[in-house]
Amino acid sequence: MKRQFLIAACLLLSAFGINSLAFAAEAPEPYPLDYWALRPVINNAQVSPDGKHLALMKIPSKDGNPIIEVYDASDLSKKPFRMGADPMEITSFSWASNNEIVFLARQKVRNKIEGFNQGVYETLLSVLKVKEREYHTFDETNPAIADILPGKPGKILISFQEGGDDGPGSKITETYRPRSYWEFDLNKGTKKLVVRGKLSVGNIDFYPDGTPSTARGFDLADGEYIYYVRWPGEKKWTEAYRQSEDSYENVQTSWFDEEKPRNVLTIAYNDQDKRGVWSYNLDRQEFDELIYARSDVDMYGFRMHSNYWKHPRKVAGVTYFTDKLHTEYFDKEEEAIYRQFEQIIPHAHYVDINSRSVDGNTMTIVNTGPRDPGTYYMLKDNKITVVGSRQPLLESEKLADLKWVAFEARDGQKVRAYVTVPQGEPPFPLIVLPHGGPFVSETPMYDEWAQMLANNGYMVVQPQYRGSFNYGMEFHKISFMSGGQGGYKMQDDKDDAALYLVEQGLADPERMAMFGWSYGGYAALVAASRKPQIYQCVIAGAAVADMIQQINYYRYSLRGAQKERQLSYREGSVNPIEEVAKVNVPILLIHGDVDQRVPVTHSNRYRKELNKHNKNYKYVELEGADHFSNTLFFEHQILLYESMIDFLNNDCGNMSQRPLTAAAE
Numbered sequence: 001m002k003r004q005f006l007i008a009a010c011l012l013l014s015a016f017g018i019n020s021l022a023f024a025a026e027a028p029e030p031y032p033l034d035y036w037a038l039r040p041v042i043n044n045a046q047v048s049p050d051g052k053h054l055a056l057m058k059i060p061s062k063d064g065n066p067i068i069e070v071y072d073a074s075d076l077s078k079k080p081f082r083m084g085a086d087p088m089e090i091t092s093f094s095w096a097s098n099n100e101i102v103f104l105a106r107q108k109v110r111n112k113i114e115g116f117n118q119g120v121y122e123t124l125l126s127v128l129k130v131k132e133r134e135y136h137t138f139d140e141t142n143p144a145i146a147d148i149l150p151g152k153p154g155k156i157l158i159s160f161q162e163g164g165d166d167g168p169g170s171k172i173t174e175t176y177r178p179r180s181y182w183e184f185d186l187n188k189g190t191k192k193l194v195v196r197g198k199l200s201v202g203n204i205d206f207y208p209d210g211t212p213s214t215a216r217g218f219d220l221a222d223g224e225y226i227y228y229v230r231w232p233g234e235k236k237w238t239e240a241y242r243q244s245e246d247s248y249e250n251v252q253t254s255w256f257d258e259e260k261p262r263n264v265l266t267i268a269y270n271d272q273d274k275r276g277v278w279s280y281n282l283d284r285q286e287f288d289e290l291i292y293a294r295s296d297v298d299m300y301g302f303r304m305h306s307n308y309w310k311h312p313r314k315v316a317g318v319t320y321f322t323d324k325l326h327t328e329y330f331d332k333e334e335e336a337i338y339r340q341f342e343q344i345i346p347h348a349h350y351v352d353i354n355s356r357s358v359d360g361n362t363m364t365i366v367n368t369g370p371r372d373p374g375t376y377y378m379l380k381d382n383k384i385t386v387v388g389s390r391q392p393l394l395e396s397e398k399l400a401d402l403k404w405v406a407f408e409a410r411d412g413q414k415v416r417a418y419v420t421v422p423q424g425e426p427p428f429p430l431i432v433l434p435h436g437g438p439f440v441s442e443t444p445m446y447d448e449w450a451q452m453l454a455n456n457g458y459m460v461v462q463p464q465y466r467g468s469f470n471y472g473m474e475f476h477k478i479s480f481m482s483g484g485q486g487g488y489k490m491q492d493d494k495d496d497a498a499l500y501l502v503e504q505g506l507a508d509p510e511r512m513a514m515f516g517w518s519y520g521g522y523a524a525l526v527a528a529s530r531k532p533q534i535y536q537c538v539i540a541g542a543a544v545a546d547m548i549q550q551i552n553y554y555r556y557s558l559r560g561a562q563k564e565r566q567l568s569y570r571e572g573s574v575n576p577i578e579e580v581a582k583v584n585v586p587i588l589l590i591h592g593d594v595d596q597r598v599p600v601t602h603s604n605r606y607r608k609e610l611n612k613h614n615k616n617y618k619y620v621e622l623e624g625a626d627h628f629s630n631t632l633f634f635e636h637q638i639l640l641y642e643s644m645i646d647f648l649n650n651d652c653g654n655m656s657q658r659p660l661t662a663a664a665e
Helices: 033-037 332-344 448-455 473-477 489-503 519-528 547-552 560-572 601-612 634-650
Strands: 042-047 053-058 067-072 081-083 089-095 100-108 121-129 134-141 144-147 155-161 179-185 191-196 202-206 212-219 224-229 238-244 252-257 260-268 276-281 286-294 301-304 315-321 325-329 350-356 363-369 372-380 383-389 401-408 414-421 428-432 459-464 507-517 537-541 587-592 617-622
Touching (some): 033 448, 033 634, 042 350, 042 372, 042 383, 053 089, 053 383, 067 089, 067 100, 179 202, 252 301, 260 301, 325 332, 332 350, 401 489, 414 448, 428 489, 489 519, 519 537, 537 634, 547 560, 547 601, 587 601, 587 634, 601 617, 617 634
Parallel strands (some): 428 507, 507 537, 587 617
Antiparallel strands (some): 053 067, 089 100, 100 121, 121 134, 155 179, 179 191, 202 212, 252 260, 276 286, 301 315, 315 325, 350 363, 363 372, 372 383, 401 414
């Protein structure tokens, strides 16, 4: 690996600024909303290890469940073998050998949630024998596939989260249920215990032959997280690193440093404001080399080698997000391959080699970006073939550009935002779309909600408000260190993003709304009662309406830095259910009736307060929908989108009407 000690200068706003855009004179006719409501038509195209077959998931009809199709990779025009798992829904798959595909399938087993984070689905493990064209489902409930084990054909690693009153470690804390790892024989359907996780040693990774390699545990007595390594051939763990539970550090380890075998590659702050890539010495237990860091954003993660079968743990590069996901490569051959694909793939944005044969000659590539919902390609015999698109009804020419901008909030804090720019001429009606979390990194590539709204004429801004990760530790900690800033500085950042676009002449100040999901829904409820009011209406999906109710679900399981962060933020922020009397714009509430993360009781209680104060609102309940996007089926999505567009057109002031020009007046 060639060392790169780099501190990149902050990118200039002009490089990604809105002002450089050339606007289309006329916007295209919007797509029918059912185009947007479709789940991905194809997904997860992968080639077999020998490169002879290509498998993918396909949803054959708008209300159908995914099936697996297996093609002859030498001739994709041949009729594929098709397999479904009705009444279960296939959720993911992976090649385990030249003839075996392992997949997970879920089924709805109850009509109501059984408590916070206890959903209505259960999952089973199955294996498809391609040559025999048959599959078998095993009696392993809710497993996770921990590793495919390229060094052990016919074997995989599965794990289970143990706990409950009769499980090990369950009485310590309900939020930490150690996983146990089992070697599973795909032919016999039997499993052999490899290692049972426990509080002190859990979160285990493995060598390609299935032996444990690294782990993380928790020392309850000292209140410290411990990182462990197990050297090849050894049976005991070696302690490598300790971190106090009071630390806000987020250490992400990868694999052993090829240039320094007693080191691991790590992404960490290490007393810096931005996360960088470090080489950490396991013997001395210290960071000894900064390999790569930036001054504008955190390092995001590792890009692993594209040939999993030959190089299952090799780090090819490190990634970071600015206008899009960028990679600094350590492996020059990998860089050359990716750069070539980025040159020839239309609308290349995030290009990923998501599968590759053992000999490296056959591979699948997927591109995802603002003008590409996800297109799969196959390279075989030095020829690139288009496999298909996740959303084939959506044409690149009718989708919208995404820009990364920076602006100053009212107190001078620099804040970034992603702006989806509709076709047509400004000023545009504007939707402020804050991400959920709130303590996450937002990584826009292709955002269906933003694109759907842009296709209907709305500019969409996604502010990276204070509390977001990716912009340094200090920027994150502003949101809670001196009292919760939900509804205060965090909300100012969202409003100031809208006002910045108004100042640039891009957004119409008389046609602005906020739409969000989860925390974003919370922010929309806060916006509904703010003064001065800059929005014409708000749309709150799966919204946290009562901050105290939400924290009470897990208050007594919090410790250390997490306890300080969550309690300070939740208890110190504006609580929407206490602000209903101040609501001064129409509200559209949307909630799934089996939401396990933000239970529907939030919306139910909030509606009672709206009725009590005679406020203007509409409510839409998504029957059978959980909190997460993978539980939103066609009937949920079409109801969501029709409700949103109807609300914006008919209940939200003049959002759908362009202002009259001076000449027209």
